[in-house]
Amino acid sequence: MPHEPVLPSAVALAFVAIALGGFSPSPALATPQDYRFELVGKPQLLAKKDVIQVRLIRIVDGKSVANAVIFESTADMGPAGMETMTAPVKALPPKAGIYSFLVDPGMAGVWALHLAAKVQGEQETIRGTVNADLVK
Ligand SMILES: [Cu+2]
Incomplete structure (x- = not known):
């Protein structure tokens, strides 16, 4: 039976661990560890109000979270x-995964x-802020 080399996968895992562990979110983020809110497109006018669309991103994998309760x-x-x-x-x-808000500026x-949002499997409330240029 050939000898299975285990080293390459171990090395790959180590790189992944370093990549994940070495990630340091910017201090501007409202939720220090895992998530951030992101503006989607430009706010749209709707009957003199603005519709702001946001996404909640899980930073570690860049995926948007569709089941948050804001x-x-x-x-x-x-x-x-x-x-x-x-x-x-x-x-x-x-x-x-798109959360929309009607704002009357x-x-x-x-x-x-x-x-402020609750995400399944997360104990803490996720808080964040997006800035949007609104028209009137
Ligand atoms: Cu003002």
Whole structure:
């Protein structure tokens, strides 16, 4: 029986371990370890309101999470230096990993959409923010 070389696969595994372990998320992420929210496309106008679409990305594999429950969504103009200016946000039904929010901005400009989500198998709440340029 030929001698099976085990070394190559062991080396490959070690590389994977180093690649995963060496990953350090940027300090700007609201959820330090595993996830981030990402804007999808440009916000769309709908009856003088804006529809913002986001995806929740699992950083380690870059895949979008389709079964998150986003239970909190707020908007403010923090990115434009107006933290106290808020806007009503209505969550729309999610579709294929895309989470949509209807925002009624008091003025045009860059708005922050703050989100809090529960993901199956994760103990902690996932929090994040996306900035979106909204029109009025
Ligand atoms: Cu403002």
